[in-house]
Amino acid sequence: MKLAAIVVTYYPDLNETILFIDKYLNSVDHLIIWQNTPAKDSSNYKIEITGYDNRITFMGTGNNEGIGYALNRAIEWSIENNFTHLLTMDQDSCFDKNEFIAFRKFVNDSNKNDIVIFSPVLPGMLIDSKSEIMDVKFSITSGSILNLFLTKKIGLFREDFFIDAIDTEYSIRSLSMGYRTVLFTKCLLLQKFGDARKTKFGFMSTDYSAFRTYHMVRNHIIVWKLFPKHFSFFEASKIYIFQRIIKIILAESNKWIKIKSILKGIKDGLANNILSIDKVNLRINE
Numbered sequence: 001m002k003l004a005a006i007v008v009t010y011y012p013d014l015n016e017t018i019l020f021i022d023k024y025l026n027s028v029d030h031l032i033i034w035q036n037t038p039a040k041d042s043s044n045y046k047i048e049i050t051g052y053d054n055r056i057t058f059m060g061t062g063n064n065e066g067i068g069y070a071l072n073r074a075i076e077w078s079i080e081n082n083f084t085h086l087l088t089m090d091q092d093s094c095f096d097k098n099e100f101i102a103f104r105k106f107v108n109d110s111n112k113n114d115i116v117i118f119s120p121v122l123p124g125m126l127i128d129s130k131s132e133i134m135d136v137k138f139s140i141t142s143g144s145i146l147n148l149f150l151t152k153k154i155g156l157f158r159e160d161f162f163i164d165a166i167d168t169e170y171s172i173r174s175l176s177m178g179y180r181t182v183l184f185t186k187c188l189l190l191q192k193f194g195d196a197r198k199t200k201f202g203f204m205s206t207d208y209s210a211f212r213t214y215h216m217v218r219n220h221i222i223v224w225k226l227f228p229k230h231f232s233f234f235e236a237s238k239i240y241i242f243q244r245i246i247k248i249i250l251a252e253s254n255k256w257i258k259i260k261s262i263l264k265g266i267k268d269g270l271a272n273n274i275l276s277i278d279k280v281n282l283r284i285n286e
Contacts, residue, residue: 001108003145005087006032006074008067011045012091018047020094025052027100028087032077034070035060066162067141075156079148086151090142093191095120103187106132107145116150116179117171119143120187127185134183137230138171143189150179163212165219172227207252210261216240217262221269241266 005028007021025031031052037045039062049056059073071088078086085107095103099120107118119139121127127134144167154174157166171181208216217240224236241262248258 001085001104002083003028003085003087003104003107004030004032004074004078004081004083005089006034006071007089007091008034008036008070009045009047009091010036010064011041012037012047014045014047017091018049020089020092021047021049023094023097024087024089024100025049025055027097027104029055029083030081031056032074033058034074036064036066036070038063066159068157068159068161068166071141071166072156072159075146075148075151079152084148086146086148088141088144088146090191093142093189095143095187095189099187103145103184106184106186112180114150114178114180115182116147116154116174117181118145118147119181119183120189121183121185122189122191125183127183132185134185136171136181136183137175138168139181139183140191141167141170142191150174153177154179161219161222162215164215165223168220168231169223169226172223172231175230176227210254210257213244213248213258214261214265216244217265218269221266222272225269225272 005024007017009017021031033047033056035042035046035058037060042060042062046058057077059070059077074088075086103118103120110118117139119136120143122140154170154177158169161169174181220236220240224231224233245259245262248255248262252258
């Protein structure tokens with residue numbers, strides 16, 4: 001197993017991000033730091049890690065290209081440089097070092113040729129603590145390890161989704177092609193979700209922006225339309241429409257702007273109103 005990693009950064013908290021990278025840097029063979037921070041500000045948000053010059057590659061275009069574009073360039077680079085797997089990370093995610101070592105060993109020792117995504121556990125997940133591995137329908141991108149041999153068959157991430165449901169679509173597409181996504185239950189990923197905070201009503205609210213809310217709604221509806229046998233409308237709407245509306249009304253700021261973003265997301269998702277939705281090349285040129 002030859003493991004590359006990518007962390008996608010966008011106006012990162014430098015001290016926090018460097019601390020988080022340190023949790024897994026020594027357990028990967030190479031790290032790509034993709035800078036989505038626009039060029040005019042990038043010099044103030046560049047990650048500086050000394051002593052690893054030959055193991056870190058910086059990439060970016062000077063613009064915010066979204067998540068899918070960054071991940072796809074990392075996949076292509078990793079395949080070209082003979083890596084077998086790719087760890088995909090957010091700037092605000094981290095592991096316990098020892099748990100990640102065990103996670104890597106598990107992936108390395110796996111002899112299953114139908115697992116495309118290996119994922120860690122998220123806080124609050126209901127898991128069988130006696131089981132080391134669990135099959136799941138989908139997982140988040142951050143903390144997941146991609147089997148690049150199978151990625152060649154399944155294709156690239158959707159760049160036109162830009163910021164949300166990219167992971168859901170990829171997992172569901174893989175499932176529809178007969179491939180698996182699994183959780184390794186012995187490794188916990190600590191991940192921030194928006195500006196998460198506990199409200200006076202006792203529940204947690206992410207307080208995502210209207211921009212992020214729109215993409216959540218639109219993209220999950222499109223995933224449902226593409227793969228209705230594997231991803232129901234209930235799954236697409238429960239969290240991202242119905243629960244989102246309740247939390248916005250009860251606990252978040254800019255309520256009307258966010259509600260309008262949900263309505264627009266529903267409209268555009270149902271209409272497939274997305275840039276070049278039918279023209280996205282999902283295949284890797286082999």
